[in-house]
Amino acid sequence: MNDKNNKELKYVGKNVVRKDGKEKVTGAAIYIDDIDFGPNTLYAAIVESPHAYAKINSIDATEAEKIPGVVKVVMGKQFPYRFGLYMHDRYIFAQDRVRFVGEQVAAVIARDPRIAKRAAKLVKVDYTVLKPILDVKEALGVGSENNAEAGIPKELVHPELKDYQHVPWFFPKDNTNIAHFRKIRNGDLEAGFKDADFVFEDNYVVPRYAHCAIEIHGAVGKLDHSGRLTVWTSSQSPHTQRHLFTQALAPLGFTHNDIRVISPYVGGGFGGKAGVSMEILAAALATTVPGHPVKVLWSREQEFYNTYQRQGVHAKIKVGVKKDGTITALEQLLYWDAGAYVEYGANVVNAAGLSATGPYHIPNVKIDSVCVYTNLPPGGPYRGFGYSEFLFGLESHMDEIAKKLGMDAVEFRLKNAVREGDKLAYGAKMNPNGLIEAISKVREEIKWDEIDKADPSRPHIAKGKGFALFWKAPAMPPNSSSSCFLKFNEDASVNLLISAQEIGQGYHTVMAQIAAEILQIPPEKIRSELPDTDRNPYEWQTVASHITWSCGNAVKNAAIDAREQIFDVVERALGKKREALYLEDECVKSTEEVAWSVPLKNFIIDGFMMKDGTWRGGPIIGRGTFMPEFASALSDPETGVGGKPNVHYTVGAAAVTIEVDRETGKIKIPKAVLAVDCGKALNPDLVRGQITGGLLQGIATVLYEDMRFNELGKLMNANFTDYKIPTALDVPEEIVPIIIETAQPDGPFGARGVGEHTMIPVAPMIGNAVKNALCVRVKSMPITAEKIVMALQEKNKEENKEKI
Amino acid sequence: MKKKEITITLNGENRTFEFEPNLTLADALRDRVGLKSLKCGCERGDCGSCTIFFDGRSVKSCLILAVEADGHEVTTLEGLMIKGKLTPIQKSTLKHNAFQCGFCAPGMIIAATELIRKNPNPHKEEVCEAIAGNLCRCTGYSPIVDAILDYKNFEGKE
Numbered sequence: 008m009n010d011k012n013n014k015e016l017k018y019v020g021k022n023v024v025r026k027d028g029k030e031k032v033t034g035a036a037i038y039i040d041d042i043d044f045g046p047n048t049l050y051a052a053i054v055e056s057p058h059a060y061a062k063i064n065s066i067d068a069t070e071a072e073k074i075p076g077v078v079k080v081v082m083g084k085q086f087p088y089r090f091g092l093y094m095h096d097r098y099i100f101a102q103d104r105v106r107f108v109g110e111q112v113a114a115v116i117a118r119d120p121r122i123a124k125r126a127a128k129l130v131k132v133d134y135t136v137l138k139p140i141l142d143v144k145e146a147l148g149v150g151s152e153n154n155a156e157a158g159i160p161k162e163l164v165h166p167e168l169k170d171y172q173h174v175p176w177f178f179p180k181d182n183t184n185i186a187h188f189r190k191i192r193n194g195d196l197e198a199g200f201k202d203a204d205f206v207f208e209d210n211y212v213v214p215r216y217a218h219c220a221i222e223i224h225g226a227v228g229k230l231d232h233s234g235r236l237t238v239w240t241s242s243q244s245p246h247t248q249r250h251l252f253t254q255a256l257a258p259l260g261f262t263h264n265d266i267r268v269i270s271p272y273v274g275g276g277f278g279g280k281a282g283v284s285m286e287i288l289a290a291a292l293a294t295t296v297p298g299h300p301v302k303v304l305w306s307r308e309q310e311f312y313n314t315y316q317r318q319g320v321h322a323k324i325k326v327g328v329k330k331d332g333t334i335t336a337l338e339q340l341l342y343w344d345a346g347a348y349v350e351y352g353a354n355v356v357n358a359a360g361l362s363a364t365g366p367y368h369i370p371n372v373k374i375d376s377v378c379v380y381t382n383l384p385p386g387g388p389y390r391g392f393g394y395s396e397f398l399f400g401l402e403s404h405m406d407e408i409a410k411k412l413g414m415d416a417v418e419f420r421l422k423n424a425v426r427e428g429d430k431l432a433y434g435a436k437m438n439p440n441g442l443i444e445a446i447s448k449v450r451e452e453i454k455w456d457e458i459d460k461a462d463p464s465r466p467h468i469a470k471g472k473g474f475a476l477f478w479k480a481p482a483m484p485p486n487s488s489s490s491c492f493l494k495f496n497e498d499a500s501v502n503l504l505i506s507a508q509e510i511g512q513g514y515h516t517v518m519a520q521i522a523a524e525i526l527q528i529p530p531e532k533i534r535s536e537l538p539d540t541d542r543n544p545y546e547w548q549t550v551a552s553h554i555t556w557s558c559g560n561a562v563k564n565a566a567i568d569a570r571e572q573i574f575d576v577v578e579r580a581l582g583k584k585r586e587a588l589y590l591e592d593e594c595v596k597s598t599e600e601v602a603w604s605v606p607l608k609n610f611i612i613d614g615f616m617m618k619d620g621t622w623r624g625g626p627i628i629g630r631g632t633f634m635p636e637f638a639s640a641l642s643d644p645e646t647g648v649g650g651k652p653n654v655h656y657t658v659g660a661a662a663v664t665i666e667v668d669r670e671t672g673k674i675k676i677p678k679a680v681l682a683v684d685c686g687k688a689l690n691p692d693l694v695r696g697q698i699t700g701g702l703l704q705g706i707a708t709v710l711y712e713d714m715r716f717n718e719l720g721k722l723m724n725a726n727f728t729d730y731k732i733p734t735a736l737d738v739p740e741e742i743v744p745i746i747i748e749t750a751q752p753d754g755p756f757g758a759r760g761v762g763e764h765t766m767i768p769v770a771p772m773i774g775n776a777v778k779n780a781l782c783v784r785v786k787s788m789p790i791t792a793e794k795i796v797m798a799l800q801e802k803n804k805e806e807n808k809e810k811i
Numbered sequence: 812m813k814k815k816e817i818t819i820t821l822n823g824e825n826r827t828f829e830f831e832p833n834l835t836l837a838d839a840l841r842d843r844v845g846l847k848s849l850k851c852g853c854e855r856g857d858c859g860s861c862t863i864f865f866d867g868r869s870v871k872s873c874l875i876l877a878v879e880a881d882g883h884e885v886t887t888l889e890g891l892m893i894k895g896k897l898t899p900i901q902k903s904t905l906k907h908n909a910f911q912c913g914f915c916a917p918g919m920i921i922a923a924t925e926l927i928r929k930n931p932n933p934h935k936e937e938v939c940e941a942i943a944g945n946l947c948r949c950t951g952y953s954p955i956v957d958a959i960l961d962y963k964n965f966e967g968k969e
Binding site for chain 2: 029030031032033036037043218221277306695701732734735736738742
């Protein structure tokens with residue numbers, strides 16, 4: 008009977024209309040700032056550090072407190088507690104020193120948000136300004152060029168680093184600015200390079216980026232007079248937030264049971280609303296004004312400089328290769344500008360380090376992925392979680408190597424691409440995947456083997472094609488888990504209680520499809536609830552593209568649990584043969600009695616009445632959990648070998664055609680193709696939505712965006728006028744999404760995640776197309792028109808020199 | 812600050828309010844009137860989430876003071892749905908799964924509605940131009956553009 012469902016899927020794999028669609032197109036969907044908390048609401052404004060690095064000598068709030076409407080000024084010293092997701096290095100408010108421009112020092116709580124803002128400007132803070140450490144190499148110190156461990160720094164961003172608690176898979180170095188040092192060592196690197204016919208070495212640089220969800224962060228905290236603390240947040244991580252709030256505020260006596268986190272719809276996350284950033288302020292400030300909701304709403308400017316930023320990275324890549332294109336060795340040194348606090352960002356560094364071979368089979372590997380403190384805003388999770396960053400260098404470099412060997416760039420990739428069962432750099436085996444299929448489909452669709460002819464009427468336009476591969480595994484603790492309660496209503500409609508978040512990916516829709524398939528109830532009759540830690544069961548976080556897989560398994564398990572209870576009661580009450588029962592059209596049926604069926608709504612709540620008037624059954628409630636019990640983060644710190652830190656990889660390939668104006672450097676994209684192996688497309692429309700969205704977000708990082716800091720560490724483009732994100736006019740003329748389905752054995756109906764991946768190959772793919780069109784290689788992101796023109800001028804200069 | 816009395820035709824109804832002269836129309840509509848469809852994403856006219864109709868023209872309500880609306884006609888997304896029925900643009904974006912997080916949707920739908928009122932048969936380029944002042948970070952815009960181009964297939968349909 009189970010097999011019947013898997014053979015002919017009725018709801019899974021179909022383009023079901025989004026469950027949240029109607030709420031969103033009518034404006035009915037409620038986001039954090041849409042919730043009305045009533046006239047008792049107070050508003051907090053934050054007193055921020057104007058310095059990147061300074062000692063706090065004193066704070067004087069006398070003038071601020073005089074403003075009518077100000078309820079309270081809260082000094083940072085009132086909350087001398089540290090917290091963090093993977094490392095406890097973040098303070099609720101800065102204590103003795105500030106570590107980045109914009110860091111919270113104190114807060115003003117007032118009856119009106121505008122009064123709060125005005126009063127916050129009147130709080131006087133006396134600082135002793137220190138010289139900020141803004142550059143990764145400076146932070147690592149003298150002598151760190153090829154060996155980060157050997158560096159001797161002049162200044163420390165966190166002198167107390169050795170006292171910080173952290174997860175067992177982090178390796179901070181005392182008396183340095185290194186918060187985590189992820190080493191991967193496999194094979195014999197020297198022998199690998201010796202074995203090579205050529206060794207190619209280069210450096211690539213990626214700056215910091217902002218998520219730019221259109222909804223700004225906001226949080227509201229309320230400590231009621233009974234001692235209950237409720238925090239409403241725009242969050243990808245309600246349960247993790249409750250856990251971190253509890254840890255941070257434990258000295259005040261709070262337990263998990265005292266704190267409740269409620270998260271309405273999230274207006275875009277991309278990692279920026281994972282973990283805890285500004286939300287801690289609403290939780291902490293609420294404890295100072297019992298009975299009042301306290302609202303902390305970031306401005307767009309604060310959104311840029313005081314949430315998480317995507318970390319910058321310097322990559323030094325050295326690859327040994329034989330004449331026939333076989334890669335023999337890879338050394339990759341990744342030095343990450345992780346910012347002032349790395350409680351989340353250090354795990355980005357860890358994830359990138361584990362997987363910095365890219366989707367290639369390489370026998371001899373050395374990777375140093377180094378998390379470096381600087382006096383810039385905290386780094387953290389951003390769609391791609393380190394993979395976009397290291398793949399810009401790696402996939403650019405692979406293209407260069409192919410060119411130097413005189414090999415076709417796609418053939419070179421095919422030759423070295425990772426296959427199922429290959430041993431990965433940290434010792435585990437590669438999962439089933441459709442990388443080769445993705446490469447060949449993209450190659451065909453982009454007409455890789457045809458050269459785009461120049462248009463004689465537009466001699467200044469150069470045409471080119473670029474190709475890139477990608478892979479990514481969910482970066483998560485090995486015991487990250489998901490759970491689901493499934494409850495029926497009288498009409499056999501269903502409510503799923505789950506705690507992942509609908510951040511736009513279509514999660515509610517896909518979870519409904521999974522439950523629908525098992526229970527044979529249409530998805531229209533299945534509703535998911537947004538997270539509330541009091542009501543919905545545990546979920547780790549909506550990150551890592553793991554929700555479809557992990558929470559999908561929990562939902563599937565809950566639906567199977569409910570189905571088995573249904574069969575139990577039918578067997579018990581009606582005496583039907585259990586093995587013959589199956590579900591169809593919202594009824595229980597039997598393979599042995601074609602004419603018999605009983606609708607679920609007849610008994611799903613009230614049960615069956617027996618001949619003697621007694622009843623059997625009762626409300627059916629399904630329960631499902633999922634934890635990947637095979638995963639382990641324990642490994643040898645010197646080699647990274649030993650555990651199984653990654654549950655599986657999602658892989659794919661992408662290619663693009665571009666037209667570049669040689670005179671202006673401006674790039675136009677006539678066509679982009681992206682193939683991703685999602686195992687099973689539970690809702691193909693939503694998978695395609697991830698492809699078009701991720702592609703443009705990737706294009707944004709390579710063509711338009713980057714964060715610009717001045718020499719004092721202040722962000723200079725913290726708004727959409729100066730940090731330009733793409734509009735509808737910047738979309739490629741044609742986008743071809745390709746779905747590959749190589750089943751993930753432990754995924755729900757074979758599915759694995761797809762959310763982040765579509766952004767990852769875009770930057771190197773365009774860099775490679777620029778090289779193909781113009782014979783210039785831009786080794787730092789973004790690849791702006793200006794950089795292209797400068798590279799062309801440089802090339803012309805070189806060529807003229809040669810002629811002379 | 813002394814409040815000023817103003818009268819607006821708001822979603823077809825004459826309403827009188829008292830607002831401070833420095834309150835933006837976006838804040839007034841959201842926080843004082845309770846119309847939450849429009850959103851605030853930048854407060855400087857960059858993102859377009861607060862787009863509404865002002866005398867039939869789409870405007871960014873964060874760039875207008877509430878008192879400037881005195882004597883004018885203001886329509887938000889709530890006012891577009893006659894008797895609660897979805898407009899063809901809404902139906903089409905729904906069916907196309909055009910939006911993801913949905914935060915930009917109300918502003919985007921206003922911008923698209925203005926376009927098809929002026930130009931019932933827009934080309935793709937005209938659609939892109941019309942919504943270029945409305946930022947979306949999730950979708951890559953193309954599903955939204957496809958849905959707008961397809962709106963005629965949802966006219967008169969329930």
